[in-house]
Amino acid sequence: MNRRTILMSVTAIGLALTSVASAQGLPPLEKKERYKVGFSQMESNNPWRIAETKSFVDTAESCNWDLITTDAAGSAAKQVADVESMIAQGIDVLFLPPREEKPLIPAVKRAQAAGIPTFLVDRSVDPNAAVAGEDFVAFLGSDFIDQGRRVAEWLSENFEGDKGVIVQLEGTTGSSPANDRKKGFDDAIAADDRFEIVASQTGDFARDLGRQVMETLLQAHPDVNVVYAHNDEMAIGAIQALELAGRTPGEDVLVVSIDGTRDALQAIIDGKMGVTVESSPFFGPLACEVMNRYADGETIEPWVQVQDRIFTAENAADHIDEAY
Incomplete structure (x- = not known):
């Protein structure tokens, strides 16, 4: 295969991925070895949030991410500003757990306008103002x-x-x-x-x-x-x-x-x-999997649902060692 044929093949793949994303009304994500990924945490004042951030940090190496993390310290306004800063730093992908449903809409819209695929993690936004598959790729989380x-x-x-x-x-x-x-x-x-x-x-x-x-x-x-x-x-x-x-x-x-x-x-x-x-707060591996599927040109389901267990006196002792 000569250089011209290779270039034509790469161009064709890129156009195919763009057409898939455009059909979803979403920015495409180029397939490459490393990604600059933004994770905008809403706060770190409890074990759940700390475990979630750690899950992303732990996943970064195995998923070939250059990870940028922020902490909004419980402020929706700061979280919006954090996302704007990440956009300015040229992130490829944004993972966002929005503190509240309505105030984080501007952050989602700005990432979309900047051509950055956005995945909402563990919390979503007002569906009347931003729609999965149009304004952001998908919501990853529980029912x-x-x-x-x-x-x-x-x-x-x-x-x-x-x-x-x-x-x-x-x-x-x-x-x-x-x-x-x-x-x-x-x-x-x-x-x-x-x-x-x-x-x-x-x-x-x-x-x-x-x-x-x-x-x-x-x-x-x-x-x-x-x-x-x-x-x-x-x-x-x-x-x-x-x-x-x-x-x-x-x-x-x-x-x-x-x-x-x-x-x-x-x-x-x-x-x-x-x-x-x-x-579960352990979203890092799921985020890696879904992002790679998207980069491969797959159409991502609007809601990537997490299946939750239930803990009672019958099984709590069996699972406490794996808890955070």
Whole structure:
């Protein structure tokens, strides 16, 4: 094969990849040995976020990434600015866990305008403002509605009292996991007339704020006997508040949650928590796989769904060594 034939073949492949991406309304991704990859983390104030960032860092070498990471420290405005900085640095691909559904739309749009394929990781954005397959390539993550539903179903099956008085600790206001975990749980638990949600308040996915909110809600609702937290950090904070108030988590109040952290699995083993539905932070390998598929010219499904396990007293000890 002569040089001219090789050049024609490479050009044909490039045009084919461009046509696939254009059909999706997306920027193409050239196939090459190394990529400059941006990962815009929203914050690093809890084990889940730290584990997620580490997963990307650990994947960078095996996936031939020159990885740029940022930390928005819980600020949606800073996260938008972080993405703009990455665009200016000439990244090839962006992986973005948007802190909130609406404020991160500008970041998604600017990456799209700059010709950078963007993958939303573990959280999505408002589907009325940005659409997978058009404004960004795909969402990589769990079914948050299903997570909430599974917690509610476990609670309904395992609650032994006559009446469940529920306090709900919500995640970050305006975020897709908080919105969906609430909907999934609320809709499912409404089918069991033994339960009443007497209070639902944000704890911003944070342990200390979850503890503070739980302390306040306990004063207003001393008869609470179920706590549903949108993540394990708030659940652990709630357990601390309950114990300080003289309550006994696991006996006179049932705590249920989502994430699958090491602390939560230990709380289940210790009898202080009933269940946690997994929401894995280990997105690095999946991000590498999906990015390479896209570079190969494959049409990526709009939602690359992660399958989540459920941890209870029956299996928590079997999985705690692999937890974060």
